[in-house]
Amino acid sequence: MAELAGKRVAMLLAKDFEDSEATDPKQYLEARGAEVVIVGLDRQPITGKKGTVLQPDKTIDEVTVEEFDALVIPGGGSPENLRIDDRAVAFTRAFVESGKPVAAICHGPQLLISADVLRGRTVTCVKKIRDDVKNAGAIYVDEAVVIDGNLITSRVPADLPLFDQAIAEALARVPARGD
Secondary structure (H helix, E strand, O other): OOOOOOOEEEEEOOOOEOHHHHHHHHHHHHHOOOEEEEEEOOOOOEEOOOOOEEOOOEEHHHOOHHHOOEEEEOOEOHHHHHOOOHHHHHHHHHHHHHOOOEEEEOOOHHHHHHOOOOOOOEEOOOHHHHHHHHHOOOEEOOOOEEEEOOEEEEOOHHHHHHHHHHHHHHHHOOOOOOO
């Protein structure tokens, strides 16, 4: 089991997130000692597709890539709402460019498409957006988890155990931040 004490993870969320794709990685990483920070577009509570309500710890305007070790992008309707916000797109692009782990599940790669960071990368996603990732220049494969450099992608809630494990393993390899 990866020991993640001292690691900070940004979870970027907007309304209509797929509930389990936010709560499951959050619980998994926190159980291993990581701090998961819910980052919202504003301070309003964020409601998932199935009614889970999560309170943002920070807004997108209050965070920088440097204060985190990884970024998690749950799916559902959240990425579609995030991808039209220039701040969320810029934060995501900067995170990918930093080389730190970026994990996106289900519709999460929609935000990666808008950040223009998929060209030449191998990824997976929910089948509904596979043509979108291909059109963004990515190589699509239908596997539970795909790791390409610092990108970790997954398809659907059934893949969460492997997705969570892949995030934890990548996070454990990130050098300590110089806080």
